Amino acid sequence: MNIALDAMGGDYAPEAIVQGALWAQSELGVNITLVGDQNLIRKELSKGGNIGNRIQIHHCSQMVAMDESPVKVLRHKKDASIMVAFRLVKSGQAEAVVSAGNSGATVGAAVLTLGRIKGVERPALAGIFPGAKGRVVLIDVGANVDTRPRQLFEFGIMGNIFACSLLNIDNPKVGLLSIGEEGGKGNEQVRIAHDLLKKGPFNFIGNVEGRDIFSGDVQVIVSDGFVGNVALKLSEGLAEAMGIMLEREMSRGLISKLGFWLGRKAFENFKRNLDYAEYGGALLLGIKGVGIICHGSSSPKAIKNAIRIAADFVNNHVQERLEEGLAKFLSEGT
Amino acid sequence: MNIALDAMGGDYAPEAIVQGALWAQSELGVNITLVGDQNLIRKELSKGGNIGNRIQIHHCSQMVAMDESPVKVLRHKKDASIMVAFRLVKSGQAEAVVSAGNSGATVGAAVLTLGRIKGVERPALAGIFPGAKGRVVLIDVGANVDTRPRQLFEFGIMGNIFACSLLNIDNPKVGLLSIGEEGGKGNEQVRIAHDLLKKGPFNFIGNVEGRDIFSGDVQVIVSDGFVGNVALKLSEGLAEAMGIMLEREMSRGLISKLGFWLGRKAFENFKRNLDYAEYGGALLLGIKGVGIICHGSSSPKAIKNAIRIAADFVNNHVQERLEEGLAKFLSEGT
Numbered sequence: 041m042n043i044a045l046d047a048m049g050g051d052y053a054p055e056a057i058v059q060g061a062l063w064a065q066s067e068l069g070v071n072i073t074l075v076g077d078q079n080l081i082r083k084e085l086s087k088g089g090n091i092g093n094r095i096q097i098h099h100c101s102q103m104v105a106m107d108e109s110p111v112k113v114l115r116h117k118k119d120a121s122i123m124v125a126f127r128l129v130k131s132g133q134a135e136a137v138v139s140a141g142n143s144g145a146t147v148g149a150a151v152l153t154l155g156r157i158k159g160v161e162r163p164a165l166a167g168i169f170p171g172a173k174g175r176v177v178l179i180d181v182g183a184n185v186d187t188r189p190r191q192l193f194e195f196g197i198m199g200n201i202f203a204c205s206l207l208n209i210d211n212p213k214v215g216l217l218s219i220g221e222e223g224g225k226g227n228e229q230v231r232i233a234h235d236l237l238k239k240g241p242f243n244f245i246g247n248v249e250g251r252d253i254f255s256g257d258v259q260v261i262v263s264d265g266f267v268g269n270v271a272l273k274l275s276e277g278l279a280e281a282m283g284i285m286l287e288r289e290m291s292r293g294l295i296s297k298l299g300f301w302l303g304r305k306a307f308e309n310f311k312r313n314l315d316y317a318e319y320g321g322a323l324l325l326g327i328k329g330v331g332i333i334c335h336g337s338s339s340p341k342a343i344k345n346a347i348r349i350a351a352d353f354v355n356n357h358v359q360e361r362l363e364e365g366l367a368k369f370l371s372e373g374t
Numbered sequence: 375m376n377i378a379l380d381a382m383g384g385d386y387a388p389e390a391i392v393q394g395a396l397w398a399q400s401e402l403g404v405n406i407t408l409v410g411d412q413n414l415i416r417k418e419l420s421k422g423g424n425i426g427n428r429i430q431i432h433h434c435s436q437m438v439a440m441d442e443s444p445v446k447v448l449r450h451k452k453d454a455s456i457m458v459a460f461r462l463v464k465s466g467q468a469e470a471v472v473s474a475g476n477s478g479a480t481v482g483a484a485v486l487t488l489g490r491i492k493g494v495e496r497p498a499l500a501g502i503f504p505g506a507k508g509r510v511v512l513i514d515v516g517a518n519v520d521t522r523p524r525q526l527f528e529f530g531i532m533g534n535i536f537a538c539s540l541l542n543i544d545n546p547k548v549g550l551l552s553i554g555e556e557g558g559k560g561n562e563q564v565r566i567a568h569d570l571l572k573k574g575p576f577n578f579i580g581n582v583e584g585r586d587i588f589s590g591d592v593q594v595i596v597s598d599g600f601v602g603n604v605a606l607k608l609s610e611g612l613a614e615a616m617g618i619m620l621e622r623e624m625s626r627g628l629i630s631k632l633g634f635w636l637g638r639k640a641f642e643n644f645k646r647n648l649d650y651a652e653y654g655g656a657l658l659l660g661i662k663g664v665g666i667i668c669h670g671s672s673s674p675k676a677i678k679n680a681i682r683i684a685a686d687f688v689n690n691h692v693q694e695r696l697e698e699g700l701a702k703f704l705s706e707g708t
Contacts, residue, residue: 107556172615182553185561219516219603222441227519227600250604251611266561267601269553270584271608277585278612281506285647289640296640303633306623313619 043350044125044134047076048103049141051337057140058084060343065094067344070351073098073134075125100124106336110144114152122146126153129329136330136350138321140338146331147183147324154329159366162191163326164265165333166202167272168319171256177203178217178253178261181322182269189233192216192262193240194366198325199260200242201365205358206323206349212259214240215248217267223247229264237262241369272322279314320346323353330359377684378459378468381410382437383475385671391474392418394677399428401678404685407432407468410455434458440670444478448486456480460487463663470664470684472655474672480665481517481658488663493700496525497660498599499667500536501606502653505590511537512551512587512595515656516603523567526550526596527574528700532659533594534576535699539692540657540683546593548574549582551601557581563598571596575703606656613648654680657687664693 045061047054054076061072062085071094074081078099085095102120104113113120122141126149128134139146147163156163164180179199184191196214203212216234218226223234223246230247237244248258253271263271286307290300300307312318320342321334330353332346353359379395381388388410395406396419405428408415412433419429436454438447447454456475460483462468473480481497490497498514513533518525530548537546550568552560557568559581571578582592587605597605620641624634634641646652654676655668664687666680687693 170619172618185553217604219519219600219607230600249611250607250609251614253608254611254615256615266553266564267604270551270601270605273553273584274587274605274608275584275612277583277588278609279616280585281588281590282613282616282644282648284506285504286640286644289644289647290637292640292643296637299633299635299637299640301633303624303630303637306620306626306630306633309626310616310620310623313623314616 041351041354042071042073042134043347044073044075044098044128044137045347046121046125046137046139046141047074047081048121049139049146050334051106053140054080054084056338056340057343059340060338060347061095063340063344064347068348068351070094070347072096072347073128075100075128076103076121098124098128104142104145106142108142108145110142110148113142113145114148122149123153126150126329126331130154135354136332138332138334138343138346138350140334140336140343143182143333146333150324150327150329150331154327157326157328157363157366159370160194160198160326162187162194163324164195164198165322166199166325167268167322169253169275170313171254173256174259175207176253176256176259176261177207178263178268178271179325180263180265180268181272182265183324184265187229187264189229189236192229192233192264193236194326195262196237196240196242196244196260197365197369198362199262201362202323202325202358203260205356205361206352209259211243213245213257214242214260214262215245215252215258217250217261217263218247219249221247221249276316283311317342318345320349323349325362330354375685375688376405376407376468377681378407378409378462378471379681380455380459380471380473380475381408381415382455383473383480384668385440387474388414388418390672390674391677393674394672394681395429397674397678398681402682402685404428404681406430406681407462409434409459409462410437432458432462438476438479440476442476442479444476444482447476447479448482456483457487460484460663460665464488469688470666472666472668472677472680472684474668474670474677477516477667480667484658484661484663484665488661491660491662491697491700493704494528494660496521496528497658498529498532499656500533500659501602501656503587503609504647505588507590508593509541510587510590510593510595511541512597512602512605513659514597514599514602515606516599517658518599521563521598523563523570526563526567526598527570528660529596530571530574530576530578530594531699531703532696533596535696536657536659536692537594539690539695540686543593545577547579547591548576548594548596549579549586549592551584551595551597552581553583555581555583610650617645651676652679654683657683659696664688
């Protein structure tokens, strides 16, 4: 297996990306191709001592800034690292792409280069959240805005297959994110989608609310990408703010400080549970290939974990299962 | 000052509501009129011992279930407690309404009975969030879905005045909730609203993201009610899940347990910071009067705090300031 890693994408690229690649290589034993400016990559690799023979460099001449317009990138930057990375998958030289770069450009490059799975109007990003009772998949966390109900229905199909095949959840409960549990509650888009999802080939339990993202009572939550992205970033922000507030409270008195010191291992476990770096990135579902989109400010650890998720995605044949699932659904003509 | 309290609304009504009223009366010294079935209310009041002379009962014959259609309530339940409560404000017998009941029916009853402030197309619910650097107002947290850009602009005007006059924040920073900081990012509704808000009579700093709801770097965040409601409930759910996860980690070993025990006071402070009951409820802005909508599962403490917020709202003349601010804005004809 070979993973194409966009060495030029992310707030701390190429340093954090290359470090993540070295980490992944030693821990996971996968082959990695770093795509980007070979001089910059070599410089970073040399910091890590010996260059393992499993890390290859694929040079390209362009890179994409975090705030660049995806449309312009797709038109004018054919040799950008993210474009080249997906071409490596297209030509069979890599099985998956991992990028912490401009997410709009990454989604665009994936769709343009690899194409969509038959039956999918819009690919979607699946994020994995740590629920109190286990992991929860939220789909879409930002690939699309202004999603139509039919597309939300597709997200349900893909999210269900993903939860079964990557997270090994048996017959996951699928819910639609809204602002009240009754089917009639929500905005227009959600009210129509609710009726479509009821007929879907999965265990649809109806509308769920924001609190269910962390309860773990439902394993797959379908959402428009705008709402899903707000939810994702809110969760990161809240977890961070809670860490700050907790430490502030715990450092107020001697006894609390002692308690904090004694409990520090538990705190670390707790914080790790909520750290997005543990989950690596969001998975782009619905393209003919594997793409993992990481947080822009990804640490080496986040990159390493994203590479692990990419490898799991390939090893568990999630892609094939998505294609089969959608084909089956289309042939049944529901 | 007299507060009309909907004794029949909420998952634990009338018990939790009456207890909250007794608590508020002893702690805050405000006059309260409990609106609802007089027999049920008397029964609950008698549990609390002596009935203070500041608690009055206004009997009515109907109540509203949590899942009842607001439209039906407004048409057919003229004597429902929430309808009667707002009529008490209309007739000058009360200054504010507090309800933990069906929020759609409460918004509807407020608008129908009291009417909207001139210049407001849609009243909105303002929620108060505990940020790492101070309190943050999110408007709207669920009074509206499918909000038009012009209405989001009004939310900005009202949120700004509210933050100044109730929370005493000087020249608050106002942001628009989106999925990227650049003005061009977001869904169609948000992109248009961004251009309107830029011209608003307040300190608009542009788009903000989900994480900013808890950072405290911005004090007023404008959002469609669908997204805002998901954010509100997500925050409650995450705070609860984090409490569970933290306690689980802290009870794993003897040393951690000891740390947890020593730090228990700090934990309690921390949890209280995140407890919605501390904030009482969301404030309905844009009606000709004062309405506080509490969480359906409000505890007596949440009801007590909501009554306190209602009293602050009246004492700080927030209503008059909203009317003046909107009138000023309209006369300038921007």
